[in-house]
Amino acid sequence: MPILDFLYKPKNELEKGGRAVAPIQADANEPEKTCPNCHKAIPLSRIWANSNTCSCGYHFRMSARQRITFITDKGSFMEMFKEIKSGDPLGFDGYKQKLETVRAASNEEEAVICGSCTIGGTRCMLFVMEPNFMMGSMGSAVGERITRTFEYATEKGLPVVGFTVSGGARMQEGLISLMQMAKTSGAVKRHSDAGLFYLTVLTDPTTGGVTASFAMEGDIILAEPGATVGFAGARVIEQTTRKTLPKGFQKAEFLLEHGFADAITPRRSQKSLVSMLLKMHCGGDAT
């Protein structure tokens, strides 16, 4: 039995959902990726068929579009607020070119994708951050898209599901990025005060200004196995304190142990769990 599978032994029937490893026969010439955990080379098609995880339990990073495909009900996702893009409010040296390069390379306009969808039949607003766009850093467009997502959800009485991945606030937008922490938090608070449900799934890595704002403000906080989640970067802490960091520092398991996440949820059981929690908070019957 793969080691991590053993560690994340399902606690109930629900968590067992869809755990079978897809038996895809690899073509001999197919490109492979080496798993950083078990060091085995795995054909890309098999990684994809297992929602970007290795059979040892390692979770590879996932693009926002991939995640949307895997978490939403087929054909239900409608992207919103995509017209909102970052400008260059400070005239920061090299930022415009950087944005152009990243847009071309990632095929995305910004570091978060928002929209409405159904998950397990429950209508909700969804935001998914994009690791391939400046590591999900939060500038004005990310803050604005997330704020609009919450404002729209508040207006329509919808729950919000958010997948976070971020290096923190985007320094090229300086104070305007910093202010997004307050802006998004304000929108989350209004949504919460309206009695609406907000669920976050913290994925690798979620740090800095995103951890210190909407990532940690969920009613329920789930984390992917092995995800690094924290405020200050581990390297910075090590340099500042000159102490060796404990094993597993700032990992999802560390968060759970210290009481900052409700559960660690492997990708294969995320859809069924998110579906159930949405139903439970939005008047749906148990099925």
Next chain:
Amino acid sequence: MSGNAYDIVKKARSSGRYTGIDFIKGIFNHFFELHGDRRFADDSAVIGGVAYLENMPVTVIAIEKGHNARERMQRLFGAPNPEGYRKALRLMKQAEKFARPVICFVDTSGAYCGIGAEERGQGLAIAENLCEMMTLKTPVISILIGEGGSGGALALSVADRVYMLENAVYSVISPEGCASILWKDSSKAADAAECLKLTAKDALRLGVIEDIISEDNMEQPEFFNGIKDMLINDIRRLGSIPTEAMLDERYNRFRAFGRSE
């Protein structure tokens, strides 16, 4: 005006500068310090308590760096742990209960960066302050008196009115940190300081603060008296509008940053 942002950073950090305690002593009467977050500990990087502003009871919260080496060590150079933010939030909720305005003095290089801080949820502590301050049903005024370091400073600056001293700075990241990430060279901090637009003038231009407090007469009693008058005027104005309208104004104040129509 270019070329002097880093000089201002140095002034903002200089050890001879007034710290939070000096502002409390200079502006308020009968300050009584309240300790502890009622959860885990008392963080000495954050001072909070009740005081009179003229004859009006207020809640005062200040990040305190300390005046000498010993004090600075004891106060962790003004870098709050989660307990500091939780104490501040406790005092703010108390202020709301007793309808006292809240005045914050902010001076930090950032939230404390350490193993314990992460174990006790530094990110969550800041996030909670951002949420709760946005809807706190009493006027909140924040003054950045020295360093305004990132989320650690913002966690006491979600206010109806935000001011900066002339030589204070407010930034998403330290110039050194920015230079080492962008150019792998922390010695280019001066260039990064220019790029980051972190001076009071920049913050005013970006609409992040309402006004700049001049440091011209810092040694004279007029300096603190000027701030006192400004606070009294603001509180009077904020007190004259209905709470819901004040909260909408506060929400919209932050809602406006990076808004695209």
